[in-house]
Structures are given as C-alpha cells and as structure tokens.
Amino acid sequence: MDESAIPKDLASVFRIIEEDKDDMLSWLKELVAIPTVSAELSHRKDIMRLIEQTQEKLKKHGMHVTLEPLGDQNLSDGSKVPYPPLLLASTTHDAKRKTLCVYGHLDVQPARKDDGWDTEPFQPVEKDGRLFGRGTAHNKGPLTACIWALCAYLQSTGRPPLNVRMLIDSMQEVDSQGIAAYLKSSKKSDLLGGIDYVCIADGVWLRPKTPCLTYALRGICHFQVEVTCADADLHSGIYGGTVIEAMPDLMYLLNSLTDAEGRIKVPGIYDEVLPLSHEERKVYEGIDMDRNRTNTLGQEQNTAQKDTLRTRGQECERAAVAVGTSVEGAHWSSGDKAVIPARVVGKFSIRTVPNQKVQKVRECVEKHLQEQFTRRGSPNQVK
Incomplete structure (x- = not known):
C-alpha cells in the first residue's frame, strides 16, 4: 500500500x-x-x-x-x-x-x-x-x-x-x-x-505465507473406554500368560475404530454427513493448500490424502471424522517395568461435521464398542 x-x-x-x-x-x-x-x-x-x-x-x-x-x-x-x-x-x-x-x-x-x-x-x-x-x-x-x-x-x-x-x-x-x-x-x-x-485469531495458515479465514469449525465428541482385568497391578513374571490382560483388549477396541486409511469403521456414523455441495467443491478447488505438508510432520500421505479435493474437504470440515487416542494406566517413563496393569483407559475424540448429531454419534460408538468387545469374548470388564 x-x-x-x-x-x-x-x-x-x-x-x-x-x-x-x-x-x-x-x-x-x-x-x-x-x-x-x-x-x-x-x-x-x-x-x-x-x-x-x-x-x-x-x-x-x-x-x-x-x-x-x-x-x-x-x-x-x-x-x-x-x-x-x-x-x-x-x-x-x-x-x-x-x-x-x-x-x-x-x-x-x-x-x-x-x-x-x-x-x-x-x-x-x-x-x-x-x-x-x-x-x-x-x-x-x-x-x-x-x-x-x-x-x-x-x-x-x-x-x-x-x-x-x-x-x-x-x-x-x-x-x-x-x-x-x-x-x-x-x-x-x-x-x-x-x-x-x-x-x-486462533486458527492456522495453509502455507507460511498464505493466511486463512476460517468460517466454521468441526465439533468434537470425547469418549473414554476403561478395561479392567484385576483388582491390582500384576507381576508379568508370575501372571504373564495366565490372565487375559486389559491392554490387548483396549488396543483391540481402539483399533476397531478406523481402517488403515483413517476412515471410521463405526456403522452408522457417516449416515448424517452431507456430501460436498457444488459451491463448496469450487471453493475447495481454489484453496492454496500444501499437498505435501503431512510429509514434513514425519508421515507419508495415505491413499485418502493423495486425493487433494478429499484432503481439502476433510480439513474444511466435510465428509470426514478425525479420531485421536491416548492411553492411561500403562508405563510410559524411561526404563522397563514388568507389570500387567489392572486397569487401562483409552481416550479418543471424534470430530463431527455439519448435520451430524452428537447423540447419534455417541449411540453409534457405544454400540460398536460393546459389540466388538462381545465378539472378542474377553472375561474382563469394560465400561
């Protein structure tokens, strides 16, 4: 100027x-x-x-x-x-x-x-x-x-x-x-x-020199899954292989949430997601997005990310739900620990998009996890 x-x-x-x-x-x-x-x-x-x-x-x-x-x-x-x-x-x-x-x-x-x-x-x-x-x-x-x-x-x-x-x-x-x-x-x-x-002013830029005007944000649903296998932590040298551990059960449940390309496998969760409109597709096609930015984070693009329009749609809150997980109860500090945790808790969140109802997402996830745990046939307790 x-x-x-x-x-x-x-x-x-x-x-x-x-x-x-x-x-x-x-x-x-x-x-x-x-x-x-x-x-x-x-x-x-x-x-x-x-x-x-x-x-x-x-x-x-x-x-x-x-x-x-x-x-x-x-x-x-x-x-x-x-x-x-x-x-x-x-x-x-x-x-x-x-x-x-x-x-x-x-x-x-x-x-x-x-x-x-x-x-x-x-x-x-x-x-x-x-x-x-x-x-x-x-x-x-x-x-x-x-x-x-x-x-x-x-x-x-x-x-x-x-x-x-x-x-x-x-x-x-x-x-x-x-x-x-x-x-x-x-x-x-x-x-x-x-x-x-x-x-x-609480968002991100698309490139180092490309500012971004955010017009909407995805919603979020938080979930917590707890699996218990004993009243107290157990020594793996004594009980390893003789008890059904809680951690494998939890990993089984968390792994059931998405496929290898990051798509949600929970039945019914995409039912309410609206397809991209013609106007939105035109907007996304003009977005100056760095297609390879995930590579700088130490991750190569998967099949879904290689579809540039799909990636833009995901990041612009359509046709995608993101899941992030964390686990409590496991040993995480340096050094080894010969312990079987009695109780482990998995926490994950699902990003909701326009037209999705939180109650419907919750019902779908809870039903899916319960069905998966029943199918596994574990004697442990889950809640």
Whole structure:
C-alpha cells in the first residue's frame, strides 16, 4: 500500500507498533515461558499469574478490566477448586460506534520436549525470524498481537475506531469449563448483547505465507473406554500368560475404530454427513493448500490424502471424522517395568461435521464398542 494513502491516525498506530515491537516480543516470550496448562491442576497458579499480568497490561492502557468468577471445578476425589476467572476488558463505550468482541485464551496444551520438540516448549527460542515455544501460535501470539494493536490505538488516538470488548479465557483447552454456565446465568445473559463483530485469531495458515479465514469449525465428541482385568497391578513374571490382560483388549477396541486409511469403521456414523455441495467443491478447488505438508510432520500421505479435493474437504470440515487416542494406566517413563496393569483407559475424540448429531454419534460408538468387545469374548470388564 502507498504510505501516502494510509490515514494519518492509522499511520500513527503503525508507527507505535513498529517502535514497540521489541517490547511486544519480549512480553510474548514472558507469556510463553509460563506453563499455563489448563489440563493439569498443578499449573493453576501459573494460569492465575498470567491472568494477573494480562489484567495489569490492559489496565495500564486505560481499559476497564474485571475478573469474573466462574464457580468451582469438581475434582475426581470429591473436592472442589475455583475455576480461573474469565478476564473481561472493554474500551469506553460510544453508542454511535459498532462493537467488536475479541476472543482469545491464555491456556495451552501440555507439552514436553520428548513429545518431539527440538527445544524445551516453555523456554521460547528465536530461530530464523520465528519464535518457538508452546503457545506462540495457539493462542498467546495472536492474542498478544490483538492486545498490542489495541494499546497502540489507545496510545495514539485515545480510542480505537470501534467499541472493543475482550473476552479472555483460561480454560479453552479443556472445553472452556465454567464459561457456558456463566454466560447462561441471568445476570450475565446480556454480556454478548450489542456485539456487531467477533474476532478470533486462533486458527492456522495453509502455507507460511498464505493466511486463512476460517468460517466454521468441526465439533468434537470425547469418549473414554476403561478395561479392567484385576483388582491390582500384576507381576508379568508370575501372571504373564495366565490372565487375559486389559491392554490387548483396549488396543483391540481402539483399533476397531478406523481402517488403515483413517476412515471410521463405526456403522452408522457417516449416515448424517452431507456430501460436498457444488459451491463448496469450487471453493475447495481454489484453496492454496500444501499437498505435501503431512510429509514434513514425519508421515507419508495415505491413499485418502493423495486425493487433494478429499484432503481439502476433510480439513474444511466435510465428509470426514478425525479420531485421536491416548492411553492411561500403562508405563510410559524411561526404563522397563514388568507389570500387567489392572486397569487401562483409552481416550479418543471424534470430530463431527455439519448435520451430524452428537447423540447419534455417541449411540453409534457405544454400540460398536460393546459389540466388538462381545465378539472378542474377553472375561474382563469394560465400561
């Protein structure tokens, strides 16, 4: 863009952002270094520390900030702990201006170097003009950019061209626990009223230089399968080969979910999936997607992925359901362990697409797993 064509107020904002970019990067590094893992209760203090830092940052630039309590989280042992509060911030309201709601979150997924990271995930590292660390892209980086842009407006002109409300979550990675009940409460039912636009910078780019405008997201259903074979863990040297172990049963069930090409084998699960429309196919054909990007992740493309249009449709939330699994109860740390676990738990999720009903997906999966376990003929218990 010709710099002379940039409005004076906006040019001033750009100048402030450029002058302060080193400070912005330093602040982002501070945020990334705080392990705000919402899935692990041990990091709850880290989450609170980052909420307080963000609160002070916004207050410093003249925004009205409140921390809204979200109630208590019920733990498996019957105890309760408070949810991290919802951070709300807003500029001075002008009834003549449109209102923009900016959503972001401070929490991140768990990460360890031995997950495949080249560096420690909570020790941010700059390399070749990029910052590596958990949360740099999802979502501390984009949220930092939004906050810095807003602060630049406030510093330059005293107010942005829109009324701005910020809704900053700290439990997004665990389904934003506590927020739904908060928003549905009678006294907070008007929180989202009067909003004209919503900005969520929490997605991915298709290529390093190709941004992506997301118009919809897939849904998700979480499942948990538990198999028990004994009252307590058993020594494999004594009981190996004499008991039907829980782990093979669990692997059998998880393996029954998909075929070698990643297609769901659960009967009925695709019944409600709508085919790609003509208009959608035209949109997908024009998407600048890197066909070989899975190769950079250490995986060659399978047959389904080699069909470029199918891949685009999958990633654009049509005609595909994704499954991810994890297992609890097994030995995972370094060294060997001669133990047969008494109980193992498999967790997986299914990404739902337009027209699929969560209840139907749940019924199909539960029926399939029960039928598979019956067919296996195991004496173990499953639930």
